[in-house]
Amino acid sequence: MSEAVLNVEDLALSYPGGVQALRGVSLQVRPGEVLGIAGESGCGKSTLASAMISLLSSGAEITGGAVYLRGENLMALSERDRRRLRGREIAMVFQDPLTAFNPVLRIGEQLVDFQVNAEGSSREKRRRAAAMLSKVGLEPDLALSRFPHELSGGMRQRAAIAAALLMRPAVLIADEPTTALDVTMEAQIIHLLRELQAEVGCAIVIVTHHLGVIAELCDRVAVMYAGEVVEVAPVDDLYHDPLHPYTRALLSCDPSALVEHTGHLPTIGGRLPDLADPPPGCAFAPRCPLASESCATPPPRVRPAPAREVLCHKVAP
Numbered sequence: 150m151s152e153a154v155l156n157v158e159d160l161a162l163s164y165p166g167g168v169q170a171l172r173g174v175s176l177q178v179r180p181g182e183v184l185g186i187a188g189e190s191g192c193g194k195s196t197l198a199s200a201m202i203s204l205l206s207s208g209a210e211i212t213g214g215a216v217y218l219r220g221e222n223l224m225a226l227s228e229r230d231r232r233r234l235r236g237r238e239i240a241m242v243f244q245d246p247l248t249a250f251n252p253v254l255r256i257g258e259q260l261v262d263f264q265v266n267a268e269g270s271s272r273e274k275r276r277r278a279a280a281m282l283s284k285v286g287l288e289p290d291l292a293l294s295r296f297p298h299e300l301s302g303g304m305r306q307r308a309a310i311a312a313a314l315l316m317r318p319a320v321l322i323a324d325e326p327t328t329a330l331d332v333t334m335e336a337q338i339i340h341l342l343r344e345l346q347a348e349v350g351c352a353i354v355i356v357t358h359h360l361g362v363i364a365e366l367c368d369r370v371a372v373m374y375a376g377e378v379v380e381v382a383p384v385d386d387l388y389h390d391p392l393h394p395y396t397r398a399l400l401s402c403d404p405s406a407l408v409e410h411t412g413h414l415p416t417i418g419g420r421l422p423d424l425a426d427p428p429p430g431c432a433f434a435p436r437c438p439l440a441s442e443s444c445a446t447p448p449p450r451v452r453p454a455p456a457r458e459v460l461c462h463k464v465a466p
């Protein structure tokens with residue numbers, strides 16, 4: 150098995166008010182793989198995605214663990230060094246592609262500026278930008294000359310993906326990249342990400358509410374619940390043989406979500422625990438049909454098969 154390009158080790162992160170958004174997350178991203186992060190709203194997916202690129206919102210505090218990019222501890226680097234790595238080694242695409250661009254500059258100018266630390270003349274950088282725009286399916290001359298607001302939502306997301314991949318990073322983090330798009334556009338962007346992954350060779354970490362997107366795009370899936378990764382598995386194993394009761398609940402609510410590409414993660418009875426005061430034992434126990442007395446203590450991390458990991462008292466090793 151190839152060594153991880155990105156390694157999250159026992160990461161804990163809190164927001165003001167003592168909200169423990171990440172509680173000991175460990176997760177590896179392997180070169181060239183597509184890893185999906187799934188889970189209900191508020192379980193910590195976006196927080197994990199931004200921690201992976203060390204772009205934390207103000208007030209967020211790392212209270213334990215680390216994130217290693219090719220062995221380098223991102224949390225120990227200066228902001229300047231982290232900026233150097235962003236774009237070159239690791240890049241991010243957001244739900245709203247406008248966040249990637251300055252509204253008052255043309256796309257072409259910005260794609261040249263993004264290459265500030267790259268080799269080559271401005272003409273070469275413009276050529277590189279045009280080539281990447283064409284890879285994402287945009288007519289380069291037209292896109293280069295446009296302001297961000299002059300592109301449609303789908304075109305803007307394509308341009309944002311081109312910007313993220315310009316320096317051919319080893320890892321692309323995509324946080325709900327298709328949520329703001331209609332179904333047809335979503336399918337096109339998913340297809341595009343798959344193509345680009347094969348061509349650029351980068352690993353992709355995708356945060357999404359859509360089970361269909363995960364089934365279509367991902368090699369592996371990490372399921373999050375209340376700030377923890379409760380199950381990691383290859384995508385086929387997860388859908389055919391989900392082991393954590395929470396994963397089962399997610400999937401059993403709406404099996405059609407797996408075949409249609411429109412399925413949002415269904416809702417499950419009960420609520421997420423208060424992350425400012427999480428229970429000492431299994432966080433899912435209050436909603437779990439299998440819960441028993443033992444679930445009041447922290448669940449073990451079980452490895453029932455080589456590529457699988459589950460955080461649960463009820464899963465046999």
Ligand SMILES: Nc1ncnc2c1ncn2[C@@H]1O[C@H](COP(=O)(O)OP(=O)(O)OP(=O)(O)O)[C@@H](O)[C@H]1O
Binds near residue numbers: 207
């Ligand atoms: N900037 C912030 N300040 C305070 N609390 C925050 C902040 N960002 C997120 N949180 C809290 O941290 C927890 C995890 O939020 P996060 O956005 O990571 O979850 P998520 O799974 O991505 O949810 P969604 O799918 O709705 O985006 C939630 O309880 C949320 O309210």
